[in-house]
Amino acid sequence: MGRLIRALTAAVLLLGAAPAIAAPITATDSLGRTVTLEAPARRILLAAGRGLPALAILDRTVVDRLVGIGRDLQRQSPDIHKAYAAYFPRLSTLPVIETGPGGFPTEQAIALAPDLVILDRTQAGGVASDGVNPLLRALAAAGIPVAVIDLHGHPLRDTGPVMRLLGRLLERDQEAEAFTSFIGAHLAAVAARLQDRNTQPVVFLHAHAGATPCCFSPGQGTFSDDIQAAGGRNAAAALLPGASGQVSAEALLGLDPAVYVATGGTHLADKGGLVLGTGVDRETAQAALAAVLQTPRLAQLSAIRSGRAYGLWQGFSVSPVNVLAVEVLAKWLHPDLTRDVDPDATLAELNTRFLAVPMDGTYWISPQ
Template sequence: MMLDRRSLILGGLSLPVLPAMAAAPVVATDVLGRTVKLAAPAKRIVLAQGRQLNALGLIHPDPVSILAGWGSDLERQNPDGLARYRARFPAINALSLVGDGGTAAGFSLEKAIALGPDLVVVSKSLAGTRRGPGDLVEKLEAAGIPVAVVDFFLEPLRDTVPSLRALGILTGQQEQAEKLIAFYEERMRRIAGRVADAKRPSVFIHAHAGGYDCCMTAGQGTFNEFIQAAGGRNIAAAMLPGATGQIGLEQLIGADPDVYIATGGTHLAKLGGLVLGLGVSETDAAASFAKLLGTPSLKMLSAIEKRRAFGFWHLFNDTPLHVVAIEVLAKWLHPERFADIDPAATLAEGARFSAIPLDGTLWIAAAPKP
């Protein structure tokens, strides 16, 4: 006679207990084209550079909960953002430090290995700093630790989407990552469509403006890619072989760019430079920008004389939300083509992904002449 499961239970008989289904392995491809395989989504991550929390905090509701350790560079690079993380996720204060991952010598391979992580996330720049590309990665993997190489700095327009996709898969947050990618790609396509046939004004990016001797600027990579995507032409791209460098004031005055753009941050407050960023009021930002534009040497530029002068937060240079900075740039360079576009609305939409609030003055334009 056949008995169903209910009759077996009612008869006091027990059925064998099936083992719980094991978590399925996850497989992702990082920005170096490497295959990264984990037995399950990562729960003990070491961020070789603390600044990668900028991206992880856009795809995970509690990014601190999946960290075993991280680099201390966020304290130096973005103290205001770190303060917001500390306020919302106090557990961040107990995380082990693996040195300052912002430099080759700063990252401690030994400390990272000792934490027994199930994944180490390394930037592309750091991955190539120990005796040639891949050496740091190879040492971690030799210790049995999976490594994912991501990047939002060196070649952001190429590497942002694959970096987000890899992080999403490896942390079990693929759905959220894909939503962010869809937002990012839609905004980038909109910008590209509007500037495709536009005449490109010449642009000078004054990095860390007002805080150091003139003039630190962008050559290849990050900000140069921002300018190109926004429909401009970076005057320093032909002068500098690397991502950043210094050009002389005479070179700048001789080039006399159509548009002057400064980058600023709270790290420049004590140096008397342009102050922009999280928690910065419009009043403080405007005062620092007016002071910068009043610098006698800079006043010789026709872009400043014509009020074609602007500024944005320097730390847009290492977050997927750089799409907002590119939209702002495009609106400055081609106001007639972006009259209906509101970058503040784009930031608000992007901020919905963020684990921390993104309040503050993140960009500014020169006030009209009196």
């Protein structure tokens, strides 16, 4: 009997010493799909290249986890790509994928052998009622999990869930929670300052200003949500039922908004548009804004004649630090109520606490 007890005790001890089998990681993506990983992602195909800053907030060495990246980062945010490539030389050596006229390069993606593919909502395309489509089905058939993220459609609503999703998949839950708490606190502070406002200035936001015919503007979501959170009303919302669209110069003059905001980025540098972003000095941004405001039809707007015309970085429309756009807009729309709101201080704290690559440039500008 003694030998039997000793044998059973030894067996129990051996079982206790055996390594525990880790439970699968599950999270919900921007399409409401359940994403399941057997372990934290180590070989990520970041097809949504402009999501790199979001990932780097959670893991400052996340570039070491990438096996490929979408061309959208370099094409649409060249300033961000340049800054990250300077900090992480490996970024420039990664295979680049691009969704072209033929659709998403599924075979190239599978050949990279990722353990996670991250798509933005546009790349993923429409899905059926079961939450799948041919692209998602093909990747699933190859045994590759896919997470779809959306930082663009409604950034104020969706940034928190996206960051928690990515934090879960990278095993960086604490980092995700710290960042989303920071953003939430700053948005709440702006809302508190605006409780006593008695006006709601009408704002026209001119996207990619100076590089396209007048005037491309957000309708629903994106910057329209920022304008509302900053205590304003989007002039184009009543005209544009979708996410964005074209407003003619004649229609804009008829609206005659109280405030005009042009957006731009370094992708417009060779197109004669408003230039803002990483690596852009204030003098360059100031000159670019002045050129936009001198456009004959725009110059007739009351907002421009009265000095209530400004420039804002287009990159905020897909950035996890979109809170900066809200703070800046609130300062422009309600200066008396937001004296203690300090976007420069917020940016400095983001750089110190969260951003792997500091945002160093001009991201908003006022006329001289």
